[in-house]
Amino acid sequence: MDSPRNLLLLFVLFVYTLAVAFAGDIVHQDDIAPKKPGCENNFVLVKVPTWVDHEEGSEYVGVGARFGPTLESKEKHANQTTLTLADPPDCCSTPKNKLTGEVILVYRGNCSFTTKAKVAENAGASAVLIVNNETELFKMVCEANETAINISIPVVMLPQDAGASLEKSLKNNSSVSVQLYSPKRPLVDIAEVFLWLMAVGTILSASYWSAWSAREAANEQDKLLKDASDEFLSTESTGSGGMVDINMTSAVLFVVIASCFLVMLYKLMSFWFVEVLVVLFCIGGVEGLQTCLVALLSCFRWFEQAAESFVKVPFFGAVSYLTLAVSPFCIAFAVVWAVFRRINFAWIGQDILGIALIITVLQIVRVPNLKVGTVLLSCAFLYDIFWVFVSKWWFNESVMIVVSSFSKTF
Known part of the structure; x- marks a missing residue:
């Protein structure tokens, strides 16, 4: 693998790492009571599927x-119930519109959560969706001086972007209905177990492949030692085989550049920017999937000749016939995922592309010693804490959570 492709894969992995890091807890304490x-x-957590x-339509949390x-x-x-806008929007006084069991969409502010809920209940609402004034979610508690609280309808808070989307549909005179349900968390979360197995399996696969490649390179070196002269060895046996070593400076710069890129996402996040990230991910995914498939198929004797026969391709140089045969499938796979990435089971394609990308990059990037690995992981740990929690002090909101919430809408 030549240097330009190495750099491209490293850049795409950098973008993909940011995308994975966007996933985080979106609930924070609003008040201590x-x-x-x-x-x-x-x-x-409450799931709110919509129609x-x-x-x-979309499902919100x-x-x-x-x-x-x-x-x-x-x-x-859970019952599917019609959604309507509150009038006035804050629902701090009796709604002007007549309610007959609808779920009412209310905006936060001007009075307490319990006041909004009581007003909506007395007006005939079956549930209340309170839209937060920020992209994050806050836990709704009672006022410290409140007593004898008796509210008999469910109250759920939604993030700002979810409320804006629902309000837009309602103002376009669309019929909107919702369901409210809170799935119980099992003792053993199958999704978490699957994620753990997928992560460990990725690392094990990449480690085995790297060790196997090193052994093959050592065997080739032994053959050269037996068959070639010392002069030939001194000129031909040098080189890193396409490996990129991470040093202390690179480890620190990786986190610094990641922080700059995250701020850029925060400032410039828009539909077109998300599309650019999707294209970059697809490019890296195609390269990773192609490399993994070629390496896997090369282990079978039916494909050995195709893997060892090369043809010169403009801009790419010598490319094996097996790579040419696999490339259209990889490109089609990435394009199909990009087009249908918003459907429920699109995560399967995303995980396949992401795993293939990471396995391939792990063949390129090498942490030479424990010292560099410790610095890299420590910087990444501080990066995550800073942009999730500490960034609120400078930006008045969590930068990583805002970018995560926005990107999920696309």
């Missing part, structure tokens, strides 16, 4: 309030 009768619920004009009844834990038992 003791539990009291009528206000003692555990905070739970626009009777067609399935909110957080339930400390007050009100508990929600259904299974989607099939």
Whole structure:
């Protein structure tokens, strides 16, 4: 693998690492208040699937309030209910529109959460969706001086972008309906186990491949030692085989550049920018998937001749016939994923492309010693903490969470 392709893969891995790092906890404490009768619920994440004009739309994630009844834990038992806008939007006074069991969309501010819930309940609403004034979610608690709290409808907070999307649909005179349910967290989360196995499997596969490649290179070196002269060895046996060693400076610069790139995403995040990131990921995914498939198929004797026969291709140099045969499939796979990436099971294609990319890059990048590895991981640890939590002090909101929330809408 030549240097330009190495640099391209390293850049795409950098972008992909940022995308993976965007996933994080979006719930933060809004206020510290003791539990009291009528206000003692555990905070739970609530799923809010939507339907626009009777067609399935986006699914949002909110957080339930400390007050009100508990929600259904299974989607099939949750009622599909019409959504309507509050008038006035803050729902701090009796709504002007007549409610007959609808879910009401309310904006945060001007009065307490419990006041909004009580006003909506008295007006005939079946549930309240409170839209936060930030992209993050906050836990809704009761006021410190409130007593005898008796709210009998569920109250859920949604992030700002989800509320804006729902409001836009309602103002376009579309029929919008929602479901509210809070799935119970199992003792053993199968998704977490799968993620762990996928991560460990990726590292093990890359490690085995790297060790196998090193052994093959050593065997070739032994053959040269037997068959070639000392002069030939001194000129031909040098070189790193396309490996890129990370030193102390590179480890620190990686995190610094990652921080700069994250700020750029925060400032410039838009639809076209997300599309650029998708294209870059597809390019890296195609290269990674192609490399992995060629290496895997080369192990079978049916493909040995195709893997060892080369043809000269403009701009790419010598390319094996096996690579030419595999490339169209890899390109088609990435294009199909990019086009249909918003459907429910598109994560399968994304994981395949991402795993192939990481395995390939691990054949290029090498951490030479424990000292460099410690510095790299320590810097990455501080990077994550800073941009998730500390960045609020400078930007008034978590930079990483804002970028994550925005990118998920596309």
